Amino acid sequence: MNKYLTKAISIFLVMTMLFTIPAVSETNPPPLNFDGTQSNWAEAELLEAYSYNLTYPLIMNNFKRNITREEFCTIVVKLYESLTGKSALPASNPFTDTKNPEILKAYNLGIVKGISATEFAPGNNITRQEICVMIYRALDVSIIGLDKDVSGSFLFSDQNRIASWALTEMKFAFKNQIMRGFEDNTIGPLQNTTREQAIVLLKRTFETFSDTSGQNTAFPENDLGTITTYKPSLLRASDVTKYREMPDHTLFFPKYDERVSLYAASAPMKPASKPSTSFRLSTSIINPSIITFDTEKSIYSNSSYTTFIDKNEEQKRWFAFTLNNATGVKKIVWQVSTSPFIGYKENWKTPLGLLASGEVDASLGEFQIDFGNLKKASSIINIGLISSTATYRPIEQKHSNYYVRAVAVDSFGMPIGEPGKGIAVLYGERVINYNPTEKIASTFQVWTPTSASGGFSGEFLDLPTFKSVFRVDPRANENRMFHFNGIDSTYDRIAIQVATQTFPTSGGGWPNTPNVIFEQEYQLPITTIYSNFPNSIYVDFSKFGKPSSQMKEGQYIKYYLRGVAFKKSTTPGIYDVSYSTPVTIEYGYNPPVTWYSDDPYKSVTTLKVSKPDVKILNYTKPQWPDKNYMHHYYVFTPPKAEDIKCNWRNTTTNEILYPYMGPYIEIYANQGIKTAQDYETKVIPRVLAVGTKVYFQPPKEEDRSWWQQLFEGIVNFFKDLAYAVKTIVNQVSTAYANLKAGLVKFVVNLCPIEALKGPFKTALEAYLNYGLMTLGIPPTLPNFDELSEMGMNYMAEVVLTEAGIPVTDLTKEQFENIVTGIANEIDKAANYADFNPINAAFLKLDPDYMYKPGYVDVEVSNTTNVPSIPGTFDIKVTFEMDYYNKINPIYPLSLTLPSNYAYQSDAAFANAATYREHFEYGLNGHTVNYAQGGRAIYDLFNPQPGIKIPILQPYEKRTVRVYLNPYEGKKLSNYPQGENFGRLDFDNMYFGNGNKKFTFFHLTGRFPTAEEYMRQGGTIIYLDPTIKYVFTKESYHQANEKIQMPVSASWSK
Known part of the structure; x- marks a missing residue:
């Protein structure tokens, strides 16, 4: 990816102000990020002490602060453990002023004593003579036969200030180059010691005495090279730094050498023009006019997730391709799979989940895939050798992803370049997304005249008007006019519904509206009745109303009527739905008025199954890769003797593991390791236990002597x-x-x-x-x-x-x-x-x-005493902008982009304005009018449709973890005509604004109706229309959520 430069311009769109933010850069381990307080002379030795495991995080900062007795106890115990390879054990606690187990370990070893029988004074600063005493005692218990000779000159001018109990120990430290004294010929026994000085003293001690501690002294040198295990640093790069430093080509998001660019038609019709190698849209339209995108128009898109194939409509879909440096191409092989493609050449002809494939002449530039036949083919492939009487029945998915790619091959049938991953398309049936608990807002009205047909000319006009309640006389066999007033011109279909009960006030209830006795759909616009009142229809009440012959005078029935307008959403596979204000029809004649019901259902049958509840439990943000992730490994299985082909040094214990070969077999035998099995069970785990981490530093020429025979292989x-x-x-x-x-x-x-x-x-x-x-x-x-x-x-x-x-x-x-x-x-x-x-x-x-991808945990639960039915759910995470949340005074939209222009220069402002235009308008193809209540809905993660829900037993719960990966389409799924979506756009959504009010998690359960469920088995052909079929406790069912929550932080509900 493009590196972030030294400055970044941050745009606060509410004020159109620009601020310069320096880019963040953090050095990856190993092993340590300093806080800047260390002295230059100490830095290298501090790093070495850290690599020797002689430090701990709390003292690896504020290096010029005096070290305390407690802090030095902690690191002197580490010295003992590193020298001996043993773990120190704490003593019972005689002190009243500390419970620190490290102090108790040092006390147990005899390294320290208290200032009294019950006090230790852990917070007191330690003196240099106390340090010498503690180091001396630590060496004495670590090294058998420690050479304690202190003869030789010791001519410091302040030696008379050394306490008698510390004189030998200070002489020992001086003789062994642990403590060297000052330029004024003093050694400073009563002076305090800074953290960095104390760490360096301990590091020098370790280097001087590690070879005499009894470890590995009998092993001869070899040229096999030595690898050191790794102690992870607690100081890691921030998420935003790791994301921005992530290269374009990684193990997790590989880039392939694709020689074919594939495009899918957005609609069933063949697009009017083919794409070209220079295919692109404008990226900088300043002060744009708002464009209305025609969802029926077919255009080619080279992006995943922008194409939907409706299984209930035309299932043949056009694809186009362009070639890039595909010299020698003879034909194009297309493939369709249920699984994402791995884009390398290996096994490319038989990828996981392959459903079908075909060939096309490379000169044609276009081909067509029949997904209707493909579905049949997939059943054959999936069933394999299973007989047709098998009970295998896949859980029906309303939506599922298919993956399509086109591969250029030569005359030998071999790929030119790499096959690549192709694009994802959505397959299924068009549905609506709704929240059954969300109140619906009426957006238009149904008008009707006073008389059935109205009067549109002459002296006495009877024009349609809005009437919340009106009467219809069954004796007139009315064919009544209704006019849809105020309907948005973008809607292309409308249904009129008549029900015997009031319509749902939450969720909408379309298309499975309860208690409907009449429903008819029409194409919009409708111009056949009266030009001044377009979008008008007639409803023949004799088709559903109770005949007058079956009614008595004064007997009335209430019917409820509404219009439901719908259109294909810009979101693939979805309908946008709009509802009219419902009106009430009083159906009858003459007073006195008595009310009756005309409910079409004579009885209700409750099925002995239920629909499971579905809800989001929590979200965990992604773990972004370290830029040096390919350098970090761990021991995942116990190594065998033959696996050890070089030397391995354990950072914690400093023990070196040598290969079980040549002279080392005899040396190990002298230590009681008689067989390779002994070596595997007793020696290897001390150095390379399962879980041990290994870090391969980027090799440098000066490291050749360390790597030895391993150097060339690591370099390559x-x-x-x-x-x-x-x-x-x-x-x-x-x-x-x-x-x-x-x-x-x-x-x-x-x-x-x-x-x-x-x-x-x-x-x-x-x-x-x-x-x-x-x-x-x-x-x-x-x-x-x-x-x-x-x-x-x-x-x-x-x-x-x-x-x-x-x-x-x-x-x-x-x-x-x-x-x-x-x-x-x-x-x-x-x-x-x-x-x-x-x-x-x-x-x-x-x-x-x-x-590691982010994920949501979704709970699927059966709260009833009967089994639940199978179904699916969709997960989608979106970034949504409207006029109000962009200018929120607390959480305004802010954008960051790389820039090397001078701060507040004209060029910087122009660059910022261009990017702002791209983000607010270009990504949505200039189709969102914020001033008129428009809302831009961008993908943040790849959509996850059709997650299957199995049958659950009564009161059973199941948690399903659904992983979320950064959106990888070239265009946003709602806007195939928009500008390209890139890493900077994701950066701004996730890092810049991901903890504000822009990000939404959508969960949508997909289940059949009771009637659909009964027909799914194929054994029930006829259902009694006078019986209303319902699931057990269906009215309590919950399976839809839209919640506003952050994406750059983990959370639980």
Whole structure:
């Protein structure tokens, strides 16, 4: 990515003020970020002391502050532990003024004593003579046969000020170059010591005596090179720094050498023009006019998530492609998959989740995919060898992502460049997003004349007006005129509804409106009745009203009428819906008035199933990768003897592990290590225990003597990190393939019902083709086992639901065996070493330094005493701007952009204005009119549609973790005609404004109606129209949320 320069212009849009902010830059470990208080002479030795594990975080700052007795006790205990490789134990506490276990450890070792029998004075500053005494005692208990000779000159002018109990110890420190004295020939026994001085004294002691501490003294030198384990620094780069330093090509967001640019048509019609290699929109329109985007117009977009294929309409979709440096291309191979593509050449013909593929001549520039036939093809691929009588039935997804790519191939059928990841398109049926608890606001009215047809000419006009209540006489068999007044011209369809009960005041209730006895849809605009009253229709009451022959004089029925306007939203796969003000019809004739109901339902049948509740529990922000993440590893499995091919030094204990080969076998034998098994169980864990961290410093020529034989390999690894990334990504791909084969083979055998093993196998394979990716786990992350850890029960229940195997048919032990089997196979698939600089078979990339997606935990719960039905939910996180939140006096919109222009110069202001224009208008294609209540809705993370919900047993709860990755489309999904979305835009949404009032989390549950659910099995053809079917406790069901919460901080509700 582009580096942030030395200044950044911050735009506060409410005032259009600009401020210069210096870019943040932080040095990554190892091992330490100084606070600037250290002396120049001490800096190198402080770093060395830190690498020797002789310090702790609380004293690695304010270096010129005098060190206290408590602080020095802590580090002198570390000296003992580093010299001996042993852990010190605390004594029982005789002191009343401290409970610090480090002091008690030093007391137990005899290194310190109190100032009295019950007092230690931990906060007192320590003197130089006290330091010498403590160091002397620490060495005495650490080194057997310590040479305590103090003979030689000791001619300091202030030696008479040294206490008798400290004289020998100070002479010892001087003789062994621990303490050197001052230029004025004094040694300062009563002076205090700063933190940096004390640390350096301890570091010199360690270096002088570490070779005499009894560790590794019998081992000869070799030229195999030495690798040092790593003690993580508590000082890490900030999130914003890590994000801005993240290169364009990483393991987590790889960039491929794609020679084909793919475009998808936004609508079923073939676009009027093809894209070109120079295809782009304007990026700097100042003072723009507002543009109305025609959702019916078909244009080509090269962005993911901007194209929706409606399975209820035309399912053939046009795609276009342009070639870039594709010399020798003979044809284009297109592929469609349920799983994101890994873009390298390896196994490109058979990627995970492949549904279908085809070929097209490279000269055509366009091709068409029939997603209707594709769906049928996918069923065949998924079912495989399973018979047609299998009970496998996938949970229906209203929306799901498909992935499409086009690959240029040569005459040998080999890819030119790399196949790439292509683009994501949305497939399903168009739905509405609504919150059933949100009050609806009427946006237009239904007018009607006094008479049925009105009068539009002559002396006595009877024009349509708004009437909240009016009467209709059933004896007249009225065909009454209704006019939709004030309807927004962008709506292209309208439905008129008549119901026997009042319409829902919250949520809207369309299209599954209860108690409707008449409904008809019309295309807008309607101009066939009267030109002065467009959008008017006639409603024939004889089609639904109770005949007059069945009514008595004075008998009245109340009907309720409204209009529902809808259009295709700019959000792919969604309808925008608008409601009229409802009106009441009093249907009857003559007084006296008696009210009756004309409810079409004669009875209500409650199904013995329920809809589960769905709600967001919490959110955890992403962990952004350290810029040197490829340098950090950890020991993930116990090393074998043959795996140790160089020397390893443990930073904590300073012990060196030598390879179990050559002369070292005999040396280890002399220490009681008789076999390779002894070496693996007794020696290796002291240096390379599972979990030990390893850091490979960027190699420099001056380090060659340290790395020795390892140097060239390490240099080559970091010289070509692109190759390293590719190798690791391909390792992950292979691991997924192994997972699919191993999991299916092993876990299917755990299915206790022989006749259902086939459907179970099919469901398991289908889940593995898309399941982990549906949850947002990127297909290139090496630690997919860690990320999928929470989903084992969920995964098992989805597979069992789709296989038609009720969990109740299994014993608790059988179900737990399946869950455990899935978990074990995922662990097994990920149980391999990541490609690393020395090809060590026991190292994996350290997840503490890698990218981890953010996530939301979603609770799915069945609060009823009957099983719940399967369904799905969608997760979407948006950044939303309107006129008011942009100028919020407390949380205004602020934008940051890189700049090297002079502060407040004309060029800086022009640059800022151009970017502001891009962010506010360009990203949405200049379609949002903020002044008239418009609202820009931008994607912040990739949308996660169609997360499957399995059958839950009564009162069962399940937590589903859905991962969120930064939005990767080139255009925002709502605005395919907008300007390109880039990393700077995400930076401003997430870091600049992600803790304000702009970010929203959307959860939308998708479930069938009771009637749809009964028909899904295919066995029920006829449903009695006089019976109202409902789920158990359906009126209490909750599965929709839109909450305003931050994205740059974690939270729980």
